[in-house]
Amino acid sequence: MSEISAEERESGTVFAPKFDSDGLLTAVVQHVDTREVLMVAFMNADALDATRKTGIAHFFSRSRQTLWKKGGTSGNTLAVSQVLVDCDQDAVILLVEPAGPACHTGARTCFYRELDCGALQDVRT
Structure with missing residues (x-):
């Protein structure tokens, strides 16, 4: 796809994801009902495409350098209800079930610890 103007990227209706130099977008994953942040991951073009086609969240593993379907092994998949795109189109929020x-x-969310006085404290309830 050809480059679009900043105005079109920020205000228009054309979806033109702006991947970083490694070909990735940041993906914030939130529960569709509670809006609790469940995890943060990265998506390349293939992960974004697979997510849009299947309705199940796919990501790109930076450590393994491969596409992965969330829950492919554990069964703990993330059904995507909505994809929100930020103003620069370089990050997305996936609202999921x-x-x-x-x-x-095994924690409900990856954000189960709080930094308190330089130490991590478990905040799971």
Whole structure:
């Protein structure tokens, strides 16, 4: 796709994702009902395409350098209800219905610790 103007990117209706130099977008994953942040991951063009085609969240693993379907092994998939795109089109929010814990540790969310006086404190309830 050809480059679009900043005005079109910020105010228009053309979806033209602005991937970083590594070909990635930041994806913030939130629960569709509570808006709780469940995880943050990265998407390349293939992950974004697979997510849009299947309705199940796919991401790009920076450590493994591969596409992965969230829950492909555990069954804890994320059914995508809505994709929100930020003003620069370089980040997205996926509003999802999780089929189980979002975190690989088994926690509901990956954000289960708070930084308090230089130490991490578990804030799970």
